Amino acid sequence: LILLVMLVGDSGVGKTCLLVHFKDGAFLAGSFISTVGIDFRVNAHTFPFKVRICCRIWDTAGQERFRSVTHAYYRDANALLLLYDVTNKASFNNIRAWLTEIHEYAQQDVVVMLLGNKAESSHNRVVKREEGEKLAKEFGVPFMETSAKSGLNVELAFTAVAKELKHRTMKEPAEPKFQLKEYVDKEMRTAGCCHS
Numbered sequence: 500l501i502l503l504v505m506l507v508g509d510s511g512v513g514k515t516c517l518l519v520h521f522k523d524g525a526f527l528a529g530s531f532i533s534t535v536g537i538d539f540r541v542n543a544h545t546f547p548f549k550v551r552i553c554c555r556i557w558d559t560a561g562q563e564r565f566r567s568v569t570h571a572y573y574r575d576a577n578a579l580l581l582l583y584d585v586t587n588k589a590s591f592n593n594i595r596a597w598l599t600e601i602h603e604y605a606q607q608d609v610v611v612m613l614l615g616n617k618a619e620s621s622h623n624r625v626v627k628r629e630e631g632e633k634l635a636k637e638f639g640v641p642f643m644e645t646s647a648k649s650g651l652n653v654e655l656a657f658t659a660v661a662k663e664l665k666h667r668t669m670k671e672p673a674e675p676k677f678q679l680k681e682y683v684d685k686e687m688r689t690a691g692c693c694h695s
């Protein structure tokens with residue numbers, strides 16, 4: 500069984516960098532090369548550490564002109580990591596539009612998680628953490644801030660989604676239902692990484 504996780508959000512919010520960090524543990528510095536259409540990055544073997552499922556992660560293009568390509572893939576996605584950039588207000592304001600699209604094109608039970616990326620760049624920050632939290636609450640999705648540069652919550656974001664998908668797939672009635680939001684909150688409290 501292959502589960503499909505897609506990274507979506509405006510161009511330049513850091514989707515490719517987040518994935519590269521997760522995969523290679525390194526920040527992709529230097530020039531910004533925009534993703535063209537759908538880009539396959541990671542295959543099944545990225546999750547052997549804690550979660551034994553196969554996850555394929557797709558990095559999508561944020562640019563408007565590739566949107567129709569992305570739409571076509573939404574319906575196959577099991578989970579969507581929706582990113583905005585905390586140093587770019589427009590990318591945050593566009594989250595509502597992204598969520599509307601997701602509701603329109605994705606599967607009804609798709610797992611969505613909102614990520615405020617570039618959280619380490621405190622000098623350029625224009626979106627407060629509380630704003631992200633509020634928006635996520637409004638739409639009933641889990642939220643965390645991440646940084647592909649410092650590595651903040653990168654592994655947690657992917658692991659939490661993978662765990663949720665695993666629990667859904669296993670459907671073991673004896674086990675209590677996995678609560679993605681509670682898991683994320685707990686992990687962040689434990690790590691003490693809530694404040695950036």
Ligand SMILES: Nc1nc2c(ncn2[C@@H]2O[C@H](COP(=O)(O)OP(=O)(O)OP(=O)(O)O)[C@@H](O)[C@H]2O)c(=O)[nH]1
Pocket residue numbers: 508509510511512513514515516517527528529530531532533534535559560561562616617618619620645646647648649
């Ligand atoms: N400071 C900081 N910069 C970041 C971070 N993540 C990405 N960047 C920078 O943001 C720019 C865009 O990153 P990408 O990962 O290519 O963005 P993308 O969302 O994949 O863009 P598209 O492919 O066009 O959709 C690059 O110049 C990165 O170096 C981060 O966490 N912190």
